[in-house]
Amino acid sequence: MKKDDIFEFFRRLAEANPSPDTELEFGNVYQLLVAVTLSAQSTDVGVNKATRKLFAKVKTPAQMLALGEEGLKAHIKTIGLFNSKAKNVIAMAEILVRDHGGEVPADRDALTLLPGVGRKTANVVLNCAFGAETFAVDTHIFRVGNRTGLARGKTPLAVEKQLERKVPQPFRVGAHHWLILHGRYVCKARTPECWRCPVVDLCSYKAKVLEKGAKPEAAKKPRGKKESKP
Structure with missing residues (x-):
């Protein structure tokens, strides 16, 4: 072309479509990161159904740790690969609390070091949350x-x-x-x-x-x- x-x-x-946006539902950068991580090999519609009640309770990595892996599984059990995804999300929350003060880093290298976060997920977060020119x-x-x-x-x-x-x-x-x-x-x-x-x-x-x-x-x-x- x-x-x-x-x-x-x-x-x-x-x-x-002058103002395009992701179809994933989220309230802050951390929830976006979780939603994108959960969306791997799943539809946005399915993820949104699972996260609406979850995100009403969990807005920070610390709150995710308080919920725990089994509590998270109860919310996302309708999503494909929910067992491995729950494990990654909890491990991710631990690292965010320990190494990043509970904040999501605006850096691709730092993001891809998080469990369950590959280049595609990092690019989505950088684009949607931080306005980066990523694809x-x-x-x-x-x-x-x-x-x-x-x-x-x-x-x-x-x-x-x-x-x-x-x-x-x-x-x-x-x-x-x-x-x-x-x-x-x-x-x-x-x-x-x-x-x-x-x-x-x-x-x-x-x-x-x-x-x-x-x-x-x-x-x-x-x-x-x-x-x-x-």
């Missing part, structure tokens, strides 16, 4: 980046590096959210809804679905021929 097309790509997404590449952003030609790469880190290099101002802070929401609701994995996509003419995807209810062109090809990659 050319430089001018990239600017237009984000201009249109921004016009449609947390989840499955949606990875798909949109490769499918549209905006930022191609074989790994999430490769796509992230492409986005860091290509996304222009004034879209860098909001780009993470626009791409996730676009991938979640329009540029879907199985059947992208190209017929209602605001950037369809800028996209390099060859198997576009230009009519509602149609199937991707790649799916119609006879066996033996290579399908277009998403």
